[in-house]
Amino acid sequence: MTDVLIVDDEPLIRTGLRAIVDAEPGFAVVGEAADGAEVLPLVRSLRPDVVMMDVRMPAVDGIQATRSILAGIPEPPRILVITTFENDDYVYEALRAGASGFLLKRARPEEIIQALRTVAHSDSLLFPAAIRGLAARHAGGREAERMRQARLTEREGEVLELMAKGRSNAEIAGELVVSVETVKTHVGNVLAKLQARDRTQAVIAAYESGFVSPS
Amino acid sequence: MRSVVRPLVSVTTYRRWTFLLGGTALLVPYALIYAGLLQILGDVRHGATRDLLDAALMLAGFVAISSAVAFVPAVRILCRTAAETLLGVRLPEETPEGLRSWRSRRRTAAWWLLHIGVGGGTGFAVVVGLPMILFLLQRPFAGPGPGRRFLGQDLSLPPVWSVLLALAALPAIIYLGAGVGALFARVAPLLLGPSPADRLARLERQTELLLERNRLARELHDSVGHALTVTTLQAGAAVRLLDTDPEFARRALTAIEETGRTALEDLDHVLGLLREDVSAKTPQRTLADLGGLFEQTRSAGVEVDAEIGDLGAIPPVVSREAYRIVQEGLTNALRHAGKVRVTVRLGVRASRLELEMTNPAGETAPARAGGGRGLRGIRERVTILGGRMSAGAGDGRWRVLVAIPVVWSAEDPSSAGDDGIEQGSVKAR
Numbered sequence: 001m002t003d004v005l006i007v008d009d010e011p012l013i014r015t016g017l018r019a020i021v022d023a024e025p026g027f028a029v030v031g032e033a034a035d036g037a038e039v040l041p042l043v044r045s046l047r048p049d050v051v052m053m054d055v056r057m058p059a060v061d062g063i064q065a066t067r068s069i070l071a072g073i074p075e076p077p078r079i080l081v082i083t084t085f086e087n088d089d090y091v092y093e094a095l096r097a098g099a100s101g102f103l104l105k106r107a108r109p110e111e112i113i114q115a116l117r118t119v120a121h122s123d124s125l126l127f128p129a130a131i132r133g134l135a136a137r138h139a140g141g142r143e144a145e146r147m148r149q150a151r152l153t154e155r156e157g158e159v160l161e162l163m164a165k166g167r168s169n170a171e172i173a174g175e176l177v178v179s180v181e182t183v184k185t186h187v188g189n190v191l192a193k194l195q196a197r198d199r200t201q202a203v204i205a206a207y208e209s210g211f212v213s214p215s
Numbered sequence: 216m217r218s219v220v221r222p223l224v225s226v227t228t229y230r231r232w233t234f235l236l237g238g239t240a241l242l243v244p245y246a247l248i249y250a251g252l253l254q255i256l257g258d259v260r261h262g263a264t265r266d267l268l269d270a271a272l273m274l275a276g277f278v279a280i281s282s283a284v285a286f287v288p289a290v291r292i293l294c295r296t297a298a299e300t301l302l303g304v305r306l307p308e309e310t311p312e313g314l315r316s317w318r319s320r321r322r323t324a325a326w327w328l329l330h331i332g333v334g335g336g337t338g339f340a341v342v343v344g345l346p347m348i349l350f351l352l353q354r355p356f357a358g359p360g361p362g363r364r365f366l367g368q369d370l371s372l373p374p375v376w377s378v379l380l381a382l383a384a385l386p387a388i389i390y391l392g393a394g395v396g397a398l399f400a401r402v403a404p405l406l407l408g409p410s411p412a413d414r415l416a417r418l419e420r421q422t423e424l425l426l427e428r429n430r431l432a433r434e435l436h437d438s439v440g441h442a443l444t445v446t447t448l449q450a451g452a453a454v455r456l457l458d459t460d461p462e463f464a465r466r467a468l469t470a471i472e473e474t475g476r477t478a479l480e481d482l483d484h485v486l487g488l489l490r491e492d493v494s495a496k497t498p499q500r501t502l503a504d505l506g507g508l509f510e511q512t513r514s515a516g517v518e519v520d521a522e523i524g525d526l527g528a529i530p531p532v533v534s535r536e537a538y539r540i541v542q543e544g545l546t547n548a549l550r551h552a553g554k555v556r557v558t559v560r561l562g563v564r565a566s567r568l569e570l571e572m573t574n575p576a577g578e579t580a581p582a583r584a585g586g587g588r589g590l591r592g593i594r595e596r597v598t599i600l601g602g603r604m605s606a607g608a609g610d611g612r613w614r615v616l617v618a619i620p621v622v623w624s625a626e627d628p629s630s631a632g633d634d635g636i637e638q639g640s641v642k643a644r
Contacts, residue, residue, distance in 0.1 A: 010441075010445065012445045012449060012470050012474065013445060013448060014447035014450075015449075015451045015452075015466075015467075015470075017448065017452075019452035019460070019463055019467070020448075020451060020452045020455060022454055023455050084441055105444045105447075106443070106444050106447045106448065108451060109451045109452065109455055131344070153553070
């Protein structure tokens with residue numbers, strides 16, 4: 001069973017998402033929050049697998065809430081950012097803070113379920129085209145310099161490229177014809193060399209440095 | 216080669232010639248007036264010798280008499296129309312105030328003098344030249360008698376030369392008109408176009424309108440986008456639960472109906488505003504109206520402590536935008552912090568208008584990085600006016616700082632920033 005916590009300041013969005021998620025076998029909404037300020041205690045008590053997190057909320061926004069969850073909770077849930085508009089710099093900030101993916105609130109019910117499944121059950125990321133474009137817009141010389149200094153090996157570079165395409169470790173292992181353990185080692189090295197806290201940060205660095213280009 | 220021939224065959228040349236001949240036509244009545252005046256003057260003085268002072272006085276008299284009519288605003292419209300249609304220049308539109316300003320009238324007078332003086336003079340080339348050319352052309356074929364004489368003089372030119380001269384004179388006259396016409400087309404925007412002050416005023420109005428429209432467009436995008444998202448999501452959920460949970464489906468449909476209706480009302484409202492000519496209907500408020508704004512805010516439950524310095528020499532545009540900034544700041548305070556005490560400090564220091572607004576951050580302080588709609592509006596205005604702003608929370612208080620140059624100057628950018636205010640950006644993280 002995948003437990004989901006929904007955070008959004010608009011009640012109609014919460015009821016809509018809850019209905020869709022609850023109707024899906026294997027998924028259950030264990031709680032709702034109307035603001036980022038309520039999230040941390042709820043995550044502690046309910047231990048959800050995924051938090052669907054709105055970005056813009058009146059008191060504590062999704063960026064701050066994401067940061068506090070990832071910093072304050074051991075083995076934190078995956079965070080799926082939900083948003084009204086795709087060209088939203090705040091969404092990007094939330095991903096930078098360590099969210100695993102992003103989903104438009106207007107997505108079809110089956111897409112919503114698929115997104116939850118993706119972030120909950122694998123280590124892959126959900127980076128739709130709009131976010132890749134946002135990342136490229138944030139491109140700067142500093143990130144490119146960081147990427148150069150990281151001196152990734154050729155194999156590590158390939159792994160990072162596949163990570164940026166949203167592949168899970170198992171999928172990367174399949175494509176490169178190596179074991180999952182080897183992929184995990186490569187991923188670990190990439191994160192260490194890029195000084196990235198998690199997969200999302202590494203992929204964002206890859207886009208911002210121009211190492212991979214949005215397409 | 217083509218560019219050499221073009222003036223001869225171009226319609227523009229002949230249109231411009233019409234313009235120059237217009238000057239000649241205008242010159243005729245003036246010439247009659249001058250002739251009359253000279254006659255009278257001569258009679259009074261009994262043909263006294265003319266000295267330099269006399270000549271200067273007469274020139275001044277010419278200028279005064281000739282340009283007098285150009286001080287009537289309607290003549291400027293006439294001149295502009297003539298220049299646009301006959302010279303083929305496009306003149307930027309002029310405001311009614313600009314049309315009536317004395318600066319414009321003086322420029323019209325200058326144009327008028329040029330038109331009848333230079334233009335009219337050039338036109339005489341046609342008046343005199345065309346009969347001359349006809350005379351030269353017919354000369355070889357005319358027998359002895361009046362046909363061989365020009366203005367009573369017998370020309371000693373060989374017949375072949377007179378034909379050649381005629382053939383050369385025709386294009387020369389056309390080129391003359393093309394050249395002088397082009398010169399007039401160059402000068403027209405300077406003398407008949409809107410003055411710099413007029414252009415500034417127009418730009419200012421356009422900026423205001425644009426700001427307002429941007430704000431409305433953004434609000435529309437936000438509210439309609441939000442409503443559509445809610446209805447899409449609710450409809451998606453309703454379809455899924457139609458059979459298993461009809462009660463939910465019923466509630467979802469009601470929510471969709473209400474959300475759609477509210478969004479449409481929003482749309483109606485904003486479109487209504489967009490259709491109105493905002494600048495024409497609402498009087499622009501300035502810093503002089505702050506007292507009223509504070510009263511209004513107090514009646515909404517927000518205490519305002521105002522400390523207003525000397526605001527003497529602030530340009531109107533800064534004054535208007537600063538009023539809007541204070542207004543948005545107060546609205547923000549009410550929206551995010553509730554009914555709290557707001558401190559507003561306003562004054563001019565080092566040729567900058569400085570504004571500081573602080574209020575207790577409260578429990579629902581704006582935590583959004585980059586700020587909400589209100590802050591964005593403030594930033595937009597500040598950026599357009601070349602100023603700087605910062606906003607953020609500290610020591611439990613929310614603080615907005617704005618500095619706008621009161622005189623436009625190319626300030627050394629390196630001197631900026633030591634006051635803790637960033638260029639056009641918001642620090643709120």
